[in-house]
Amino acid sequence: MRKTLKEIAYFFGQKSYREGVVCHVACDSRMVEEGSLFFALEGENNDGHLFLRGVAEKGGSGAVVSTNYRGRDFGLELIRVEDVTQALQALARHVFRGIGPYVIGVTGSVGKTATKEWITTLLSEKIPVAKNSGNMNSQVGLPLTLLNWAGKEKVIVLEMGMSRAGELRRLVEIAPPDLGVLTNIDCQHAISFADLEGIACAKCEMFALPKTKRGIFHLSTKEFSSVRKLSLEKTWYHLNDAQADYTLNSLPFALPFVESHFRENILAAVAVARSFGLSWSEVHSGTKKLRSYDRRFQKKEKRGVLFIDDTYNASPLSVKAALENLPQGRRRIGMLGAMRELGFFEREGHREVAECALKFLDTLICIGKECRPMVEVFSKEKREVVLFDEKEPAAEYLKSIVEEGDVVLIKGGNSMELWTIIEEI
Numbered sequence: 001m002r003k004t005l006k007e008i009a010y011f012f013g014q015k016s017y018r019e020g021v022v023c024h025v026a027c028d029s030r031m032v033e034e035g036s037l038f039f040a041l042e043g044e045n046n047d048g049h050l051f052l053r054g055v056a057e058k059g060g061s062g063a064v065v066s067t068n069y070r071g072r073d074f075g076l077e078l079i080r081v082e083d084v085t086q087a088l089q090a091l092a093r094h095v096f097r098g099i100g101p102y103v104i105g106v107t108g109s110v111g112k113t114a115t116k117e118w119i120t121t122l123l124s125e126k127i128p129v130a131k132n133s134g135n136m137n138s139q140v141g142l143p144l145t146l147l148n149w150a151g152k153e154k155v156i157v158l159e160m161g162m163s164r165a166g167e168l169r170r171l172v173e174i175a176p177p178d179l180g181v182l183t184n185i186d187c188q189h190a191i192s193f194a195d196l197e198g199i200a201c202a203k204c205e206m207f208a209l210p211k212t213k214r215g216i217f218h219l220s221t222k223e224f225s226s227v228r229k230l231s232l233e234k235t236w237y238h239l240n241d242a243q244a245d246y247t248l249n250s251l252p253f254a255l256p257f258v259e260s261h262f263r264e265n266i267l268a269a270v271a272v273a274r275s276f277g278l279s280w281s282e283v284h285s286g287t288k289k290l291r292s293y294d295r296r297f298q299k300k301e302k303r304g305v306l307f308i309d310d311t312y313n314a315s316p317l318s319v320k321a322a323l324e325n326l327p328q329g330r331r332r333i334g335m336l337g338a339m340r341e342l343g344f345f346e347r348e349g350h351r352e353v354a355e356c357a358l359k360f361l362d363t364l365i366c367i368g369k370e371c372r373p374m375v376e377v378f379s380k381e382k383r384e385v386v387l388f389d390e391k392e393p394a395a396e397y398l399k400s401i402v403e404e405g406d407v408v409l410i411k412g413g414n415s416m417e418l419w420t421i422i423e424e425i
Helices: 005-011 048-057 084-097 112-123 141-147 167-174 196-207 219-223 260-275 280-287 316-324 343-357 369-380 391-401 419-424
Strands: 037-039 062-066 077-081 102-107 129-131 155-159 179-182 214-218 233-237 298-302 305-310 332-337 363-367 384-388 407-411
Touching (some): 037 048, 037 084, 062 084, 084 141, 102 112, 112 155, 141 167, 167 196, 179 196, 214 260, 219 233, 233 260, 260 280, 260 316, 305 419, 332 391, 343 369, 384 391, 391 419, 407 419
Parallel strands (some): 037 062, 062 077, 102 179, 129 155, 332 363, 332 407, 363 384
Antiparallel strands (some): 298 305
16 A cells, blocks of 8 residues: 555545655554554554554554544544544555455355465466465454555455454455355354354355355355355365365376365365466466465474474364374374354364264363363263363373374464464473
8 A cells, every 4th residue: 555644534534734655554563664554453452542652663654543542642643533443444445446456255164274375376376466464364454464465466365254244244345356265164153153054154245245256165065055045156176076176086186285174275276276277287386386384284293293283273173174184103192172162063063073083082182161072072982081271281291191103183272372382392
C-alpha cells in the first residue's frame, strides 16, 4: 500500500494535512517501522492504545484509534474510528479493490497452511505468486497481509480461517476469491456450532460471492449438503478414491512425502496448478521444491530418539492422521494435549483418537482434563496411559521413560506450546 495519511484520513471521513506516504501497517507495536500506520486494536489481554508512545518512538507516523481514546497523541496523527478492527478491514477492502489480482482462497479444518504454501510453490514454476505469510488468515491477519502487500504479483493465495459463522464471509468480502479450495472438514472450533454440517456451512462462505466460479474440494466434503448445493464448477481430490478427479494414481510421478495427509494437501495444490495450465513436467518440478513446515509433523532426532513435532494444532482428524503416519521405532510414545473448543464433539472426539491410538502407540501420555475419555479407552484395554493436568510434570515423566530408539509423537493445540518440551530435552 502506498497512500498518504491525508488520503487514509479522508477515507475515514476526517481531515489531515500530513502528506507522508504510509508504506507499512501494523497492529503490534513491536512490528512498527519508520512511517508505519498503527491500528490500536483492543483485545482480551492487550489494548493497543497503551503502546502509542512506543509507536511514536519507533518512527510511526500515525495511529487509528477508538473515538473513546482520550490520551496523548505523542506526535502521531490520530485517526479516530468507532471500531478499530472494522476500520482495518474496511481499509484493506478499499485498497485491495484497486489492485484486483486473481485470488485463490484456501480454507478447511486441517491442512490449510501447507496447502496454501504448496499451491504457491507449484504455481511459482510458471507465474509470480503472492501469499499471506505464516498463518495470517484471521480477521486481523488477512487485512494486514493485504495492506502490506506491494501488489506486484497478478495472483495471490490467501489462507482464510474462521472460528464461528460469518467470519469467512467477512474475509471473502475483503478479498473475493476467483477460485476456492476446501480441505477436510472436522470438529475444530466446534464449540461455536451445533454439528459438523454447521461447520461445513460456515466453511462454504468461501464460495458465497458471484466472483467465485470454481472450487476444489476434498472428496470427503461431498457428504455435506452445504457443499453439494454450491452452484459452481467443482473439482474433487482424494488420496485413492476413484471418484475423485485427482488421486495418487492420476499423477505421472511420485510425491516427495510418504505421509498421507501431506500427500492429500499436495493433491489439492496439483489440482490448482493444473487449472492454471501448468504441464505435468512443471508440476513435477514444483513438487521437488516442497518442504514441511515448523511444528507440522516435523521430525527431530535428539540423543537417538526421534521426536515428531506436530504441535501447531490438534483436532480429531489431524491427530489420527499423525498417528497413522508414525514411523516405526523401539517403542512409540504419544504425548497428546487436550483438543480444545470441540463443543458437542469433545468426549466422542477424544474417544475416537484414543481408539485410533491403540493401534499405533505403546504408551500414551495425556495432558488436560478433556483427555479423560482417552484414559478410559486405554485403561479398559490394560494399555499404558498416564494423565497430567499440566505440561511440566508430563514433560518430566517423558524424560524419565524415553530411551534411545523410541519414536515420540508430541501433538497439541498451538496455545499449549508443547514444542517447548522437545526444546528442553
